[in-house]
Amino acid sequence: MAKFRMHSAVVGLVLAVSPAAASPKVLATIAPIHSLLSSVMHDIAVPNLLLSSDVSPHSYSLKPSDARRLASAELIVAVGPTFEAFLEKPMAHLARNARIVMLTRDAQINLLVSSTDHHHNPGQTDDHAAINPHVWLDPRNAVAIVDHVAAVLGEIDPNNRQRYRLNATELISQLHELDRSLESAFTDVRNTPFMVSHDAYTYLVTRYRLNMVGAFHKKLEQAPGAKHLAKLRARIKRLGVRCIFREPQFSSRIVTASLKWAGVRSAVLDPLGIDIATGPGAYETLMRRLGAALTKCLTLR
Numbered sequence: 483m484a485k486f487r488m489h490s491a492v493v494g495l496v497l498a499v500s501p502a503a504a505s506p507k508v509l510a511t512i513a514p515i516h517s518l519l520s521s522v523m524h525d526i527a528v529p530n531l532l533l534s535s536d537v538s539p540h541s542y543s544l545k546p547s548d549a550r551r552l553a554s555a556e557l558i559v560a561v562g563p564t565f566e567a568f569l570e571k572p573m574a575h576l577a578r579n580a581r582i583v584m585l586t587r588d589a590q591i592n593l594l595v596s597s598t599d600h601h602h603n604p605g606q607t608d609d610h611a612a613i614n615p616h617v618w619l620d621p622r623n624a625v626a627i628v629d630h631v632a633a634v635l636g637e638i639d640p641n642n643r644q645r646y647r648l649n650a651t652e653l654i655s656q657l658h659e660l661d662r663s664l665e666s667a668f669t670d671v672r673n674t675p676f677m678v679s680h681d682a683y684t685y686l687v688t689r690y691r692l693n694m695v696g697a698f699h700k701k702l703e704q705a706p707g708a709k710h711l712a713k714l715r716a717r718i719k720r721l722g723v724r725c726i727f728r729e730p731q732f733s734s735r736i737v738t739a740s741l742k743w744a745g746v747r748s749a750v751l752d753p754l755g756i757d758i759a760t761g762p763g764a765y766e767t768l769m770r771r772l773g774a775a776l777t778k779c780l781t782l783r
């Protein structure tokens with residue numbers, strides 16, 4: 483009897499530590515979400531990333547290799563139907579066996595509407611079109627995302643449920659710390675007006691009560707015309723805009739060159755983290771770099 487009990491204890495131990503085979507194949511669409519997932523899945527499995535951060539999800543179209551990765555995923559975590567428009571058609575047949583999480587629909591995120599007429603999915607006319615999809619740019623939303631994906635992972639991989647929850651709890655306390663640190667970093671630049679290239683920063687700006695006065699691309703992939711540029715210049719002057727921020731994923735050189743004529747500084751803000759190594763640390767690095775880029779440009783004299 484004693485011998486039998488020892489035997490089953492050993493079997494149980496082997497099952498508990500035996501890795502890989504059963505761990506779920508998870509795919510995140512963009513790097514910041516992939517980073518949060520990587521932390522939640524730490525020591526269990528490594529999630530796949532669909533899009534590298536040098537491309538804009540707004541203008542992306544799927545490649546055959548993406549289709550293969552979608553087809554083999556068991557869990558796909560996307561921002562939402564108004565963001566990854568390129569997923570709308572293939573999702574139905576490519577991801578037939580996958581559980582799909584749409585964060586703007588499924589996670590407990592406090593959604594905000596777009597402050598400009600920049601629509602991420604031009605064909606869409608229902609209420610979703612107005613939701614600003616860049617939800618990850620507020621650490622409190624990251625907390626909600628982590629909480630949700632940890633629960634979903636625990637459902638599809640119950641053997642590791644506790645581990646997902648432990649990882650999530652640890653990450654959530656880091657996110658609260660990050661949030662506090664950004665809150666204090668922005669103290670001195672809170673009222674300084676700035677303009678961004680596209681309407682990606684509503685969540686960041688709302689969370690930290692920053693003074694963003696507009697986005698200069700009304701429509702992505704479309705350079706503003708002369709009339710719009712003239713309006714922007716007037717607005718920049720009138721409001722005393724200190725800084726205009728371009729993004730590495732879009733070519734805005736002509737725009738920023740034209741607007742610099744008004745004597746305003748320009749710098750880079752990157753909502754995805756083009757040169758940040760993917761993985762658990764990427765999200766925090768992304769947010770700290772955004773904080774540093776904003777405060778640097780807004781405090782320079």
Ligand SMILES: [Zn+2]
Nearest residue numbers: 540680681682
């Ligand atoms: Zn965007």
